[in-house]
Amino acid sequence: MATGKTYEESAENNDHLIRSSDSQHPANLIPELCRKFWTLGWVTGTGGGTSIRDNDLVYLAPSGVQKELMKSEDIYVLALSQQTDPKKRIYLRSPPSLKPSQCTPLFIAAFTKRNAGCCIHTHSQWAVLITLLLEQLPSNATLFEINNIEQIKGFGRGYQKQGNLGYHDTLRIPVIENTPHEEDLTESLEEAMDKYPDTYAVLVRRHGIYVWGETVHKAKTQCESLDYLFQLAIEMKKLGLSWLSDIA
Amino acid sequence: MATGKTYEESAENNDHLIRSSDSQHPANLIPELCRKFWTLGWVTGTGGGTSIRDNDLVYLAPSGVQKELMKSEDIYVLALSQQTDPKKRIYLRSPPSLKPSQCTPLFIAAFTKRNAGCCIHTHSQWAVLITLLLEQLPSNATLFEINNIEQIKGFGRGYQKQGNLGYHDTLRIPVIENTPHEEDLTESLEEAMDKYPDTYAVLVRRHGIYVWGETVHKAKTQCESLDYLFQLAIEMKKLGLSWLSDIA
């Protein structure tokens, strides 16, 4: 707030919050990320979303837009500290004629419970297929597990822990069941975070995935690494190869 | 018609109809969409097409051009109100040395019967494979059905209805049989629209798909969501997973 105004004082819907010539400003970065995610097939047909937190401020892609065409002016902004009532969301800046994303409470969960700096939600087909394959299993249908693949080293060891997973560590991503209304996922997402405190991602059955990280860099590269592992796991399944192995 | 001329008065093949510095003008938007569709594999080898309606005016991609190289000057324009004889198409603007698309009567069906603002025709391989798989079934070979996948929420509930499909709703896309001449599909396309009044798309066996929407935004995002679901459904088939499930 270089202007010295409080949010409430600044006129015209706080548009200064999303205007910056810095390419790394969240309001510029979210559209750039979404263009990239569209080419990766993660946010097809207005699906998915992305949010960045800068201290108390949260920047959010809106609902229902073509993600590869998103502009800074389409970004919602809210202050975490003002969200005292989960039923009554308060926005500092709302783009005219757009709707806020139903993902908002899920992004907020990653920010408040895990101190994340960025959270990405994709409808990646590989993620959906993993949840469908797990659904067929008699047991363990709520956990994706893979080990002994180098790309696993792309993940941090967990919340407030130093360093990354090792090659022999098993990466575990919990799966929660989908709900008709996306905001209703919040409770089970938070439960999964509590049950698997070190995970940086939660799969949503027949829907997609939420991935976060301390920074945009970490959220994005963890999301890429996961998608790589999901695609690899689907190909392994087609070729009759196991996701888990007991290499020393 | 800001110039105040009627179409008939304006000289030189009504080229003013396709000249605009507005990137959202249909004559600029159709080439941009077609470039994008070419990269998605939807309009390979001059296949497929796109049309946008602006009130009474209809803008159409021509036949037989490389879709990723299309220019505004290649666009046909007609007035819906002038198409009284389906055997005698009247164009306000015809590009020199090109041929009108055989898809024209099918696009017009979406505009007149469903009040669509945009109609997209693709030769997507996923769409073709879905129709080939359905053809193998003893029953139900003329309807693609899928449910309990989040991306289904990318579709409107139907013609003149408010809101979108829900997660548990079954998306149904009718399939019509292909004909040697594309314009001969019109009758069966219209029959499918009558039989499934809420559908926003019709699959054409061994050929591709027609998808429409009230706006360019809706037609394009519904087309993307469908292609996502078709690709997912093919992968599900390879992995032995069912398209329909009875999750509550």
Place this chain on the structure above:
Amino acid sequence: MATGKTYEESAENNDHLIRSSDSQHPANLIPELCRKFWTLGWVTGTGGGTSIRDNDLVYLAPSGVQKELMKSEDIYVLALSQQTDPKKRIYLRSPPSLKPSQCTPLFIAAFTKRNAGCCIHTHSQWAVLITLLLEQLPSNATLFEINNIEQIKGFGRGYQKQGNLGYHDTLRIPVIENTPHEEDLTESLEEAMDKYPDTYAVLVRRHGIYVWGETVHKAKTQCESLDYLFQLAIEMKKLGLSWLSDIA
């Protein structure tokens, strides 16, 4: 030759033959096409090639270059009328420190035997896989056949014939066996052209495909349509679907 010089008179390796500000000049078009083909996976790792004929002049991509980085200065030029001895190729223009493509006699066969204006050679994996699948068959291993797919209409009916194939027509692409030296394919390519005078393409077993057309437009769109059909045919094979059907 707007300068009025003969090829022999013009100095400096006839570089004027490959210098033009016209984006449609063959020396500009070949690099643009090769960039596009590289993104399609057709000319990976210096594989494949492209040639355009303008009356008596033939423009050729060189051997061994990274196709997505090719420049006009890399283009070879020869005059068809000067190629009287197939063992002694005469070039009007040779780029310094490059080697002519081994595909040259094959491109020339398409130009002289079929009056083609453009010939494209790809190492498309779909094309290679088709030839491998055919090799497993006890009979008919030298002919790819598919019918009743709309994209077949993307092909002309044949040499010196008017119009395109119809939906119910069977597209037939002959397969020739690969040889250690690419120029040694010339004889069997010409035999395949004689045996299938209406084909616009010849598959080379375990190698790729040659596709031509009367114009750059036709060669490129036929090459795209074929690649679409090959990819579709591989997916059909994985899903247990037949390439030929007897729909009326």
Place this chain on the structure above:
Amino acid sequence: MATGKTYEESAENNDHLIRSSDSQHPANLIPELCRKFWTLGWVTGTGGGTSIRDNDLVYLAPSGVQKELMKSEDIYVLALSQQTDPKKRIYLRSPPSLKPSQCTPLFIAAFTKRNAGCCIHTHSQWAVLITLLLEQLPSNATLFEINNIEQIKGFGRGYQKQGNLGYHDTLRIPVIENTPHEEDLTESLEEAMDKYPDTYAVLVRRHGIYVWGETVHKAKTQCESLDYLFQLAIEMKKLGLSWLSDIA
């Protein structure tokens, strides 16, 4: 060193080593290559790496960066002749706040043992899947072999040998076992180089591949050709086709 300074004399971390207006300078070329490799899925989620040698100087991509966003300023530089103690790496230029790549000793092995000018490390899924399929075999699990595919001609015959492999030659790529710490691969990589002196690549089980060549051109096109062959081999496996055949 056009400035006439020795490395030690030049101030400010030898930044002049990575500043050049020449697009072919290693410090410009590595970021351009990495952008391309990211789109090919080779360096997803900060995985993989690339190094170029210019006489005694070695330019290296750093650890842990988003490869499609890399800049010249992110490049490490070292002098081969100064690396007398493998436990104590000496860098001429280290980017502030980045870490050197664990791949460094592996790149150096290619430079010193094989006089390579460029070495590329990818996490290509096709490469990983090949190593997983080989792992299932009772024998020969440490060697990928394929023959009678044209793309094999994209590889040189071997270290200090003239010419390229022929169509009937068998391409052999050794596989080494992965280790928790990437630098610990060095010994087995060097052993594989000794056992297969003519190979230009070594697969790393469940990890990826290292590919080199005398020049950037050769390393890159060999890496592309290998990835093509790995993808083809996976598709062949799905279709029940053998990687080796005894065509004369």
